[in-house]
Amino acid sequence: MPVKISTRNIVKNYGAVEALRGVSVDVHEGEIHAICGDNGAGKSTFIKILAGVEQPDQGEITINGEARRFDSPQASLQAGIATIHQDLAVAADMSIYQNIFMGAELTRRVLGLPLLDKARMRKDALGYMGQLNPSITDMNAKVTDLSGGQRQAVAICRALRWNADIVILDEPTAALGVRETEQVLGLVRSLKAAGKTVILISHAMQDVAAVADRISILRTGENQIDLEGGELTADNLSHYILSGEVNRIH
Ligand SMILES: Nc1ncnc2c1ncn2[C@@H]1O[C@H](COP(=O)(O)OP(=O)(O)OP(=O)(O)O)[C@@H](O)[C@H]1O
Numbered sequence: 001m002p003v004k005i006s007t008r009n010i011v012k013n014y015g016a017v018e019a020l021r022g023v024s025v026d027v028h029e030g031e032i033h034a035i036c037g038d039n040g041a042g043k044s045t046f047i048k049i050l051a052g053v054e055q056p057d058q059g060e061i062t063i064n065g066e067a068r069r070f071d072s073p074q075a076s077l078q079a080g081i082a083t084i085h086q087d088l089a090v091a092a093d094m095s096i097y098q099n100i101f102m103g104a105e106l107t108r109r110v111l112g113l114p115l116l117d118k119a120r121m122r123k124d125a126l127g128y129m130g131q132l133n134p135s136i137t138d139m140n141a142k143v144t145d146l147s148g149g150q151r152q153a154v155a156i157c158r159a160l161r162w163n164a165d166i167v168i169l170d171e172p173t174a175a176l177g178v179r180e181t182e183q184v185l186g187l188v189r190s191l192k193a194a195g196k197t198v199i200l201i202s203h204a205m206q207d208v209a210a211v212a213d214r215i216s217i218l219r220t221g222e223n224q225i226d227l228e229g230g231e232l233t234a235d236n237l238s239h240y241i242l243s244g245e246v247n248r249i250h
Contacts, residue, residue, distance in 0.1 A: 052076030082164030
């Protein structure tokens, strides 16, 4: 598959702290690409740059081979990147469909006036959810009544609604139990099945090994190693992260 999104030598300093010292990652179209590394390795900073939350001091981002720069989260979204942050940004007291369409509500005209098209939003929301978790059928259910895994599904539906073709998930299984984690890994696989390119940030080696097609491990703001295929085992990941051993570098 061709490279969908690529970074070259991304550098980011916070004052004297060198958070990223030249990170280069190639994410291929339709793959699940995990970004791993110990605390402070630079994962969050890297994702914030792709999400348009932070701007790099140096380096290049390309999408489909075209150089891009994201001055805001909206710019990243417009370029087809939806980032699902750990807080999910869901409104607990609102319904599933209201969350999926938040900020981009569908309307219809009645006697020349725009009215919310709730029926259409519910129907479309059900369609998005059907691609991810068909067992969730009541689009009027309040998010507060959903489990952690189900909330994650709502946040991911919003990414589908935005038509993003690159979906970034930041620690989606953090704080989830075993069953919920399995559900969320299922969601990640469904995104891939829907043709999305997925970037997954995770500390959970087992989870990463279970779903990723390729993994880039960062260490103190630099690429440490990329793993793929048979190298993708939780043991291998832990080994590289704990030992700091450097192997194939870009
Ligand atoms: N806003 C900031 N101001 C100053 N230093 C920062 C800021 N954000 C991150 N850093 C520093 O940059 C480095 C990389 O941090 P980052 O949060 O990107 O790592 P991480 O791999 O996501 O770590 P964790 O797994 O603990 O979240 C760390 O040394 C961190 O202390």
